[in-house]
Amino acid sequence: MQNILLMRHGKVSAPPALYGVTDVEVAKNTNLDIVSALGATQIDIQNIYSSPLKRCATLAQMVSQTMNIDVAHVDELAEMNFGTFDGVPFDKMSKQDWLSVEPFWSDPVNHPLPQAESLSQFRARVLHGWHSLLALLSQPNKTTLVVAHGGVIRLILAEVLGLDWANPKLYSTLDIGNASITHLQFNSEFPAHVKVKMVGASLHSFKL
Numbered sequence: 001m002q003n004i005l006l007m008r009h010g011k012v013s014a015p016p017a018l019y020g021v022t023d024v025e026v027a028k029n030t031n032l033d034i035v036s037a038l039g040a041t042q043i044d045i046q047n048i049y050s051s052p053l054k055r056c057a058t059l060a061q062m063v064s065q066t067m068n069i070d071v072a073h074v075d076e077l078a079e080m081n082f083g084t085f086d087g088v089p090f091d092k093m094s095k096q097d098w099l100s101v102e103p104f105w106s107d108p109v110n111h112p113l114p115q116a117e118s119l120s121q122f123r124a125r126v127l128h129g130w131h132s133l134l135a136l137l138s139q140p141n142k143t144t145l146v147v148a149h150g151g152v153i154r155l156i157l158a159e160v161l162g163l164d165w166a167n168p169k170l171y172s173t174l175d176i177g178n179a180s181i182t183h184l185q186f187n188s189e190f191p192a193h194v195k196v197k198m199v200g201a202s203l204h205s206f207k208l
Contacts, residue, residue, distance in 0.1 A: 001140065001141065001185050001186070001187055001188075002137050002139075002140065002141075002142055002143075002144070002185065002186050002187070002188050003142070003143040003144070003183065003184075003185050003208060004137070004143075004144050004146060004183070004184040004185070004186075004194075005043070005045075005143065005144065005145045005146065005181050005182070005183055005184075005208075006146050006148060006153045006156065006181070006182040006183075006184065007038075007059075007145060007146065007147050007148070007179065007180070007181055007182075007203075008147075008148065008149065008150055008153060008176050008177065008178055008179060008180050009026060009051075009055040009056045009059055009147060009148075009149065009178065009179070010026040010027075010030040010031055010033075010034050010055070010059065010178050010179050011026065011030060011178040011179075012024045012025065012026055012055055013025055013026060013027045013030075014087075014089075015089040015090070015091065016089065016090050016091075017087055017088055017089045017090055018082040018085050018086060018087070018088070019055075019079065019082075019086070019087055020079045020080045020081045020082040020086045020087075020116075020117075020151075021053070021078065021079065021080075021081045021082075021086055022086050022087030023053050023054050023055075024054070024055055024087070025054050025055060025058065026054075026055050026058065026059065031058060031059045031062055032062070034059060034179045034203065035059070035062050035063055035066055037179075037203045037204055038063060038203060039066060040204075041203070041206055041207065041208070043143060043208050044143060045063075045067055045069065045143050045144070045145050046069070046142045046143055046144065047069070047072075047137070047142065047143075047144040047145070048060055048063060048064050048067075048069050048070070048071040048072070048144070048145045048146075048147070049071070049072050049073075049074050049077070049133060049144065049145070049146045049147070050071055050072070050073055050074070050077070050146070050147040050148070051073070051074065051077040051078045051079065051147065051148050051149060051152070052073040052074075052075055052078060053078050053079065053149075055149075056077075056147040056148060056149065057071075057073060057147075059147055060145075060147040063145065063147075074129045074132075074133060074146075075129070076125045076126060076128050076129025076130075076132070077126065077129050077130075077146070077148045077149075077152050078149070078152075079149035079150075079151055079152060080116070080117055080119075080122040080151050081116055081117035081122075082113055082116050082117075083112075083113045083114050083115035083116025083117070084113060084114040084115050084116070085097065085100075085101060085113055085114075085116075086116070100113070100114065101113065105168065105172065106168055107168060108166075108168055108171070109166045119165075119166065122151070122155070123155050123165050126151075126152050126155045126156065127155065127156075127159055130156050130159065133146070134186075134194075137188065138188050139188065140187075140188045143208065150176045151171065153176050153182055154170055154171055154174055154176060156184075157174070157182065157196065157199065158170055160184065160194045160196055161196060174199075174200075175200050176199075176200045177200055177202075179203050180200040180201055180202060180203065181198065181200075181201045181202075181203055181206045182196075182198065182199050182200060182201070183196075183197040183198040183199075183201065183206075183208070184196055184197065185197050
């Protein structure tokens with residue numbers, strides 16, 4: 001069986017905001033703690049893939065150096081582009097800004113943010129990267145780490161579980177915490193049949 005560990009990046013060192021393509025970083029000590037916790041699980045990882053954004057790529061590189069494994073960046077696994085409001089701290093947003101953002105929270109498909117990637121475009125991009133990744137994982141009994149973003153992981157779960165990707169509760173209610181692990185498993189001979197073994201698990205308690 002193939003094991004895929006979808007890990008969300010650590011908490012960013014920046015004020016609360018919609019961070020999509022804005023390339024914010026995670027504190028080095030935070031990443032070191034994540035690498036240490038991952039090492040403590042003693043999971044034998046053979047492949048590492050990552051979003052190209054620094055909050056994922058830096059962590060993936062640190063893991064790769066620790067485990068002596070190459071890391072490959074998958075551009076399609078970058079977070080959604082939130083357009084005009086991408087990276088704008090919430091406490092800097094005006095009342096009018098909030099009035100523009102609120103419809104997006106309740107109905108992201110029909111109320112995209114100004115100059116942003118639409119949810120359908122984001123989904124198409126992520127799924128293209130996801131299916132390309134599955135096609136690469138042909139060897140049995142391997143474990144692959146994928147360092148990505150909350151929105152990306154939610155869309156992958158929606159695809160695997162056949163959930164409505166347009167439902168706003170998928171993004172507001174499904175908790176995918178920083179540095180959490182979502183464990184997927186599939187038989188390399190039948191890559192379309194992916195099982196969800198665990199969602200948003202704490203790295204400190206996760207066991208394969």
